[in-house]
Amino acid sequence: MKNQWPLWEVFIRSQHGLAHRHVGSLHAPDATMAINNARDVYTRRNEGVSIWVVKSVDITASNPADKAELFDPAQSKVYRHPTFFPMPEEVKGL
Amino acid sequence: MYAQMVDTGTPSSATIDAREARFQQRIDDGIRIEPQDWMPERYRKTLIRQISQHAHSEIVGQLPEGNWITRAPSLKRKAILLAKVQDEAGHGLYLYSAAETLGISRDQMVDDLHAGRAKYSSIFNYPTLTWADVGAIGWLVDGSAIMNQIPLCRCSYGPYARAMIRVCKEEAFHMRQGYDLMLALARGTAAQKAMAQDALNRWWWPSLMMFGPPDGDSVHSAQSQAWKIKLFTNDELRQKMVDQTVPQAEHLGLTIPDPDLKWNAERGHYDFGAIDWDEFYNVVKGNGPCNRERLETRRKAWDDGEWFRDALVAHAEKAAQRAAAKAA
Amino acid sequence: MRTARCEYLLRFGDNALILSQRLGEWCGKGPALEEDMALTNTALDLLGQARLWLSLAAEAAGDGADEDTLAYLRDDREFRNVLLVEQPNGGYADTLVRQFLFDAWASLALRQLLGSRDAAIAAIAEKAVKEVSYHLRRTSDLVVRLGDGTERSHALMQTALDALWPYHHELFIGDAVDAEMVAAGIGFDPASLRDAWLSYVREVLAEASLTMPAAGGWAPKGGKQGLHSEHLSRLLAEMQVLPRSHPGARW
Numbered sequence: 001m002k003n004q005w006p007l008w009e010v011f012i013r014s015q016h017g018l019a020h021r022h023v024g025s026l027h028a029p030d031a032t033m034a035i036n037n038a039r040d041v042y043t044r045r046n047e048g049v050s051i052w053v054v055k056s057v058d059i060t061a062s063n064p065a066d067k068a069e070l071f072d073p074a075q076s077k078v079y080r081h082p083t084f085f086p087m088p089e090e091v092k093g094l
Numbered sequence: 095m096y097a098q099m100v101d102t103g104t105p106s107s108a109t110i111d112a113r114e115a116r117f118q119q120r121i122d123d124g125i126r127i128e129p130q131d132w133m134p135e136r137y138r139k140t141l142i143r144q145i146s147q148h149a150h151s152e153i154v155g156q157l158p159e160g161n162w163i164t165r166a167p168s169l170k171r172k173a174i175l176l177a178k179v180q181d182e183a184g185h186g187l188y189l190y191s192a193a194e195t196l197g198i199s200r201d202q203m204v205d206d207l208h209a210g211r212a213k214y215s216s217i218f219n220y221p222t223l224t225w226a227d228v229g230a231i232g233w234l235v236d237g238s239a240i241m242n243q244i245p246l247c248r249c250s251y252g253p254y255a256r257a258m259i260r261v262c263k264e265e266a267f268h269m270r271q272g273y274d275l276m277l278a279l280a281r282g283t284a285a286q287k288a289m290a291q292d293a294l295n296r297w298w299w300p301s302l303m304m305f306g307p308p309d310g311d312s313v314h315s316a317q318s319q320a321w322k323i324k325l326f327t328n329d330e331l332r333q334k335m336v337d338q339t340v341p342q343a344e345h346l347g348l349t350i351p352d353p354d355l356k357w358n359a360e361r362g363h364y365d366f367g368a369i370d371w372d373e374f375y376n377v378v379k380g381n382g383p384c385n386r387e388r389l390e391t392r393r394k395a396w397d398d399g400e401w402f403r404d405a406l407v408a409h410a411e412k413a414a415q416r417a418a419a420k421a422a
Numbered sequence: 423m424r425t426a427r428c429e430y431l432l433r434f435g436d437n438a439l440i441l442s443q444r445l446g447e448w449c450g451k452g453p454a455l456e457e458d459m460a461l462t463n464t465a466l467d468l469l470g471q472a473r474l475w476l477s478l479a480a481e482a483a484g485d486g487a488d489e490d491t492l493a494y495l496r497d498d499r500e501f502r503n504v505l506l507v508e509q510p511n512g513g514y515a516d517t518l519v520r521q522f523l524f525d526a527w528a529s530l531a532l533r534q535l536l537g538s539r540d541a542a543i544a545a546i547a548e549k550a551v552k553e554v555s556y557h558l559r560r561t562s563d564l565v566v567r568l569g570d571g572t573e574r575s576h577a578l579m580q581t582a583l584d585a586l587w588p589y590h591h592e593l594f595i596g597d598a599v600d601a602e603m604v605a606a607g608i609g610f611d612p613a614s615l616r617d618a619w620l621s622y623v624r625e626v627l628a629e630a631s632l633t634m635p636a637a638g639g640w641a642p643k644g645g646k647q648g649l650h651s652e653h654l655s656r657l658l659a660e661m662q663v664l665p666r667s668h669p670g671a672r673w
Binding site for chain 3: 282
């Protein structure tokens with residue numbers, strides 16, 4: 001198919017949000033139009049104050065087959081969580 | 095979502111069976127399948143067919159109601175209808191995007207639709223003859239769609255489920271605006287009331303047909319249910335829709351055009367009359383009142399717009415070249 | 423007999439209403455899904471503005487009218503929009519050029535109204551100016567891209583520009599109503615916007631590699647006085663059909 005508009009992934013940060021969330025994708029010929037199109041498609045119900053667009057081909061994702069290697073080790077490192085360390089209740093500021 | 099991935103090579107047939115079993119286990123455990131996960135080829139193909147058909151329905155579905163935008167009888171109704179029809183475009187867009195994660199391009203799907211290789215929901219092949227039809231569609235057709243779509247928010251394929259969540263949020267407004275429109279007519283002049291009844295007469299049976307053939311005749315159902323991409327049967331959803339809609343029609347003071355419609359206390363559901371499946375299959379085959387017109391309209395919009403799409407690509411390329419030349 | 427202020431409000435309301443009506447004709451038929459949605463957003467913005475202007479005009483008229491009585495029960499002779507906005511959609515190039523020429527004017531006009539002594543008018547302007555800023559940014563960008571796109575897009579845009587250019591003159595012609603509004607500190611002199619408009623449009627057209635049509639030539643007008651092209655009554659026949667065939671009905 002000739003002359004397709006590339007696919008872009010759209011990320012929106014809401015008014016009270018702290019991070020941009022992936023909301024979907026759309027087609028646009030370049031970045032400026034991707035932003036404008038994202039505004040017109042994905043913010044009609046006051047969903048956001050900030051838009052990021054990234055060409056889909058530019059996203060590198062972790063390989064699902066590597067899930068065990070990449071993510072399981074974190075499960076056993078419980079000492080990274082504050083709740084692992086019981087603190088004396090009488091002592092403040094810990 | 096697309097991603098750059100390392101090619102893991104082709105597995106042996108023993109590995110495939112084990113993979114398929116693991117795949118089914120994930121679904122049974124309620125874990126979502128995502129775009130780069132391994133999936134049986136039939137799962138991928140079925141999803142592409144289902145999601146793209148859904149997307150096409152939204153896009154073609156803009157046309158029957160779009161027909162009344164320029165004639166909406168109040169500025170408020172005009173604004174509501176514009177927003178609703180725009181939402182349908184958005185839904186099509188979200189769904190095409192979900193389908194694209196499975197390895198098909200939007201342009202390919204659009205080409206399939208225009209060439210008559212892809213299907214869309216039969217309901218949109220009926221004409222909107224009066225303003226009341228706009229209300230009937232919102233009330234009955236969107237009402238039915240919601241019934242089908244809410245369970246899909248829990249379907250096994252991540253991008254489809256997430257698209258459905260977004261669609262469902264917006265769809266609730268669609269049904270309400272339809273019912274609100276019907277309420278205004280039902281409470282209006284005798285002519286308005288007659289208009290509403292006439293619309294219900296013409297849209298009732300096609301709306302029931304929308305759920306698809308009876309369970310016995312439905313080819314793909316069982317596997318789709320195991321894969322959690324179809325969560326209720328056609329007949330289940332159809333019954334649910336009838337049960338929900340009868341009281342709504344009563345509230346409007348309108349009569350559902352089915353002399354066999356009757357509450358069955360034993361079953362706890364409404365019994366309803368026989369559906370003319372010949373009409374359904376005929377419409378699906380392409381012989382409904384508006385099939386040719388609907389497709390022709392979409393083809394024309396696409397063809398007439400080619401210069402626009404091509405020009406934007408050309409400009410983007412020129413701009414990129416100029417930027418590169420400047421940087422050099 | 424309407425007051426000058428009422429007349430003035432109708433002009434802004436009718437411009438927005440008729441243009442919105444034209445854009446609504448494209449819904450579901452645009453050249454790309456994303457573009458279809460963007461144009462519909464513009465139609466919705468304009469319709470919202472029209473409703474604000476017409477509601478205010480109805481209030482000013484004081485005869486029990488509301489936005490719908492004004493929209494659906496006036497004949498073309500009573501409409502006060504400029505001829506530009508009632509021109510048929512044509513192809514997408516014609517629609518975009520019409521929109522661009524209008525957006526460039528509306529952006530300037532609404533900025534003038536921000537300083538109106540009439541608080542209600544200034545309030546509408548404040549809301550509308552944000553919407554119109556986005557419209558202008560969008561259409562300017564598209565004019566550049568399509569003017570400097572392919573040979574075909576360039577030709578379509580140039581043809582559209584040549585055809586619609588004569589309708590820009592009316593935007594800058596003032597009359598007694600404008601004069602009265604200026605004197606009251608409520609409105610602006612249309613002629614005062616001409617240079618800024620030409621300057622902005624010239625810049626965009628240059629970047630688009632489009633040729634600005636020659637000065638002078640045919641300058642159709644009359645819309646503000648109710649003398650319209652043949653297009654308006656046909657547009658209204660479609661727009662107004664239901665309330666007119668069901669007098670008194672509520673929808």
